[in-house]
Amino acid sequence: MCDAKTRAAGAAACPDCAAPDSGGAGEPTGDTVPRIGPNSIFRMGDALRAQIGAEAAARLFAAAGLTHHWEHPPESMVPAADVTALHKALRAHLDTPTMVAVSRRAGEATGDYLLARRIPKPAQVVLKMLPPVPAARILIQAMGKHAWTFAGAGRFEGEAGRPTRLVIEGGPIQAAMPEAGYPLCDYYTATFERLFRVLVARRATAREVACQAAGARACTFEITW
């Protein structure tokens, strides 16, 4: 969600895009490992620390085989499989209410980060002035251009309307427990809700109405206001 100028400034300016400069969302880059923005790891780390304490959080990162990310929170893109491994370990060790609370906290922080650093302020002013549905349409286009930063190798699409629907197919979170039988992607729900509340409609509420972990073809998020 950064602009081209930021990307051109390179890794230091834009950690989300610091990966292989693919030139387009989800394009192969020569690096065959699907990658994803670092927020999806270190925001979960911050939320875990706040929710269960640093020691317990460090143990869970170790259980996921991700001690390196705990000791050195990533500043550039990471393998999308790391996100899956982290969520898998957390689901194995945390009860559902704690997992939901951590995911939501991390998702909201990611939304705040995108608002502060990746969505240009002039664009935010325009979005806030537009009626909600046209604003949602523009926001979805912007998200789609940088979908690999939050969806990894997953396919992202969206349709503005009432309700607005956002879809991630093959995302890294549902892959943590593909047969859970209930929706897992609270992190995305919280990120989307935060973005839509600030930029589209103050009363926006997001809900994951279908999840691949519950047998759906794709994870679908409905945003209403």
Ligand SMILES: [Zn+2]
């Ligand atoms: Zn899902």
